[in-house]
Amino acid sequence: MKEPVSTLRLHPVAFPPALLLGLVVIRLIYLTFYAPWDPPGVQSLELRLEAQRGRILDRRGAVLAMDAPRYQVVLEYPPIAYGGDPVRRARWLQQVDEILSPLLGLSVQEATRSWPDTWWQFPVTRGIPEDLARVVSQRIEEAGLRGVRVRPYWQRVYPDGPLLGPVVGFVFFGADDLGVEGRRGAAGVEKAYDELLRGKPVILRVPVDAEGRPLPLQEEALAQPEPGGEVVLTIDRTIQAIVAEELARGLQESGAPRGDAVVLRPRTGEILAMVSLPAFDPNSPETLDRDARNPVVQDLYEPGSVFKILTMAAALENGVVQPETRYLDQGCVEFGGAPICNWDRDRYPGGRGWLDMTELLIYSRNVGAAHLARLLGPERFYAALHAFGIGEPTDVDLPYEAVMRVRAYGDPDWREADLGRQSFGQAVSVTPLQMAVAVSAVANDGLIMRPFVVQEIRTAEGVRRTEPRIRRRAISAQTARTLREMLAGVIEREAVKARVPGYRMAGKTGTAQIPTPLGYDPRDTIASFVGFGPVEDPQVLILVKLDRPRRSPWGSEEAAPVFARIAARILPLLGIPPAASGP
Structure with a gap:
């Protein structure tokens, strides 16, 4: 597996072009998501890569909604790996806690008290910045920690918070009418123009060896999600x-x-x-009803x-x-x-x-x-x-x-x-x-x-007013x-x-x-x-x-x-x- 050596900094308020950002995030996912510890016997892993959701702008170009890259630390403890042995699980959690808690500023053992026994994955923390994500990834590799992964994801950000909440709406994670899960627009412009904004995700199937380790894969073989279109509103933020x-x-x-x-x-x-x-406030979707x-x-x-x-x-x-x-x-x-x-x-x-x-x-x-x-x-x-x-x-x-x-x-x-x-x-x-x-x-x-309220739509095919x-x-x-x-x-x-x-x-x-x-x-x-x-x-x-x-x-x-x-x-x-x- 390659060493994650990229030094590119991703700033949420000054994005590089959408396609370049998509490639960078895919690369980070490939390098950090597939740690060498997956259930044995698996021949390939499937990963859904969410597309970068399109921005929502006011009539003068001010950003009202955008996707920013964020990172989460996820623990994985497949019961098949240790036969459900609670003692080994406790020792493993203690090791993770000793190594990661000083970096994350929280007690991993305390955070995992609500981890149901039937779940083999558990997110410890979300929203950590890229620099910290790289430090955590490096420490995981140096310590040889198994079952700990740093995963990047897109987080919807609304710079003005409640100012435009009812108009812009918000995004939640859920299933569509066909049962396909992903980020969906709820309320406002996010709902009305959801299909255009959300772009097209990519499903990757990565081959793994008998112990679940990913096999070498050419970077150019990685498909890119298609970013969503941009929506320009008639709203004047001022x-x-x-x-x-x-x-x-x-x-x-x-x-x-x-x-x-x-x-x-x-x-x-x-x-x-x-x-x-x-x-x-659309920045707190967990507190909101979908309507x-x-x-x-x-x-x-x-x-x-x-x-x-x-x-x-x-x-x-x-x-x-x-x-x-x-x-x-x-x-x-x-x-x-x-x-x-x-x-x-x-x-x-x-x-x-x-x-x-x-x-x-x-x-x-x-x-x-x-x-x-x-x-x-x-x-x-x-x-x-x-x-x-x-x-x-x-x-x-x-x-x-x-x-x-x-x-x-x-x-x-x-x-x-x-x-x-x-x-x-x-x-x-x-x-x-x-x-x-x-x-x-x-x-x-x-x-x-x-x-x-929508003045203009911008996609790869052109601009429609x-x-x-x-x-x-x-x-x-x-x-x-x-x-x-x-x-x-x-x-x-x-x-x-x-x-x-x-x-x-x-x-x-x-x-x-x-x-x-x-x-x-x-x-x-x-x-x-x-x-x-x-x-x-x-x-x-x-x-x-x-x-x-x-x-x-x-x-x-x-x-x-x-x-x-x-x-x-x-x-x-x-x-x-x-x-x-x-x-």
């Missing part, structure tokens, strides 16, 4: 970090235990940031008053109202046998009197939204929801997207009261992403784009432009905490009650804000959602300031200069 920082501040100040935020380009559907807090959640894509909630954007869009599109159309706002009305009341009915028990459509949005009138639903009627109202994609997946390139059926006119469980409640965001559930994509139509002259794709037209461009101006009035006249100095923005607050099996929670709410800008040429849309804030239940008080801080920091980064004179 923007992701800003959103995470501001969302964390929002949670701390409001007392909300968790929250979500998403930033996308309404013109293209590119997702620039997707944050959920608290988030899981660790991405709440922006998987968690449904009743959106509340931000949904009034869609109701108003439907009314304008169908011509039942104009911005200047007025209605009599009352504190409460009956709709389908159920009462519908404004959120401030205690302050204005008789309502606010005559309001136009912009004021309906500014003061977020539930009674006004129900009035629009009554003018539209169920057929036109539900046709509008369908046009905005409510009740169907967005087709985002991430796994496990949740969808809830919209209880609509004609369904056996539909009631007329549902129409009134759905007009202001009750009795209908969406994910944060679905809500953001629906509102993006207003920012994009009525067009809904398919949202996506994701092109923006129109899903459908929800409303006309004229309706979208009219509604944008109305939503700008919401920020300018009422939701002042959502103002962004130097930029004219548009948006809507949301304060949603939380349904329970016994009705709506009397205290807790979901506070949200969705907005976009600049109004004249919307380049970015931001949705912020805080679950169960304690300081104040209102979206205008808790979510709106988070929106404003995020927008103020990312708009300049996106090359969008402030206006000469802004709000």
Whole structure:
């Protein structure tokens, strides 16, 4: 057997080309894995060499996930070799402990107390660096230790830890649908693009002599695993970090235990940031379920008053109202046998009197939204929801997207009261992403784009870019432009905490009650804000959602300031200069 004399250093943050690294690791496996102690009578050994998994990068090339070479020390004690003699096994373990424990910084005998008698292999420690692995290998050879092997393996590393956990996902070791074991992507991009990222492993059959020692093998005969392709995301790591920082501040100040935020380009559907807090750390896959959640894509909630954007869009599109159309706002009305009341009915028990459509949005009138639903009627109202994609997946390139059926006119469980409640965001559930994509139509002259997180795929065959794709037209461009101006009035006249100095923005607050099996929670709410800008040429849309804030239940008080801080920091980064004179 050759002496492992290679002096190449493998740095996890500065890899040599993938193919060269693959060859080096194969060579190290061949030189260190096959120690001269295998069950006698074996004619050959089979070894699966995992391919280097492809990197995941952000849109500017920052590494979000990569494979780094790591090493593990494995003990092997085949019962056939010693006939299951516990005394000889104990003496052997003591010898291993005396030689290796000072190098590894742990007690081998202590570590092996959990070694089941039925296992003939046991990993003592994992994750040791290459320099230490070489020292350990040399000491094993000098001492003539049998049954101790240093094995290299690929470890998935996520430099930013939880920052992108729900988006990127993580990797676990398990079997596929055919029962073939290996490293598999779980959740996020790792799951959605698993086949491309994982590459193609190699199965080596190494001939051995009668005592299990490997016979000479030409190095050039060793096949190389095919490295996985690289995936470049639309995510901007810098923007992701800003959103995470501001969302964390929002949670701390409001007392909300968790929250979500998403930033996308309404013109293209590119997702620039997707944050959920608290988030899981993909560097600790042993602590995670295989379906660790991405709440922006998987968690449904009743959106509340931000949904009034869609109701108003439907009314304008169908011509039942104009911005200047007025209605009599009352504190409460009956709709389908159920009462519908404004959120401030205690302050204005008789309502606010005559309001136009912009004021309906500014003061977020539930009674006004129900009035629009009554003018539209169920057929036109539900046709509008369908046009905005409510009740169907967005087709985002991430796994496990949740969808809830919209209880609509004609369904056996539909009631007329549902129409009134759905007009202001009750009795209908969406994910944060679905809500953001629906509102993006207003920012994009009525067009809904398919949202996506993978911008580019790089393989040995070449580069494939994701092109923006129109899903459908929800409303006309004229309706979208009219509604944008109305939503700008919401920020300018009422939701002042959502103002962004130097930029004219548009948006809507949301304060949603939380349904329970016994009705709506009397205290807790979901506070949200969705907005976009600049109004004249919307380049970015931001949705912020805080679950169960304690300081104040209102979206205008808790979510709106988070929106404003995020927008103020990312708009300049996106090359969008402030206006000469802004709000």
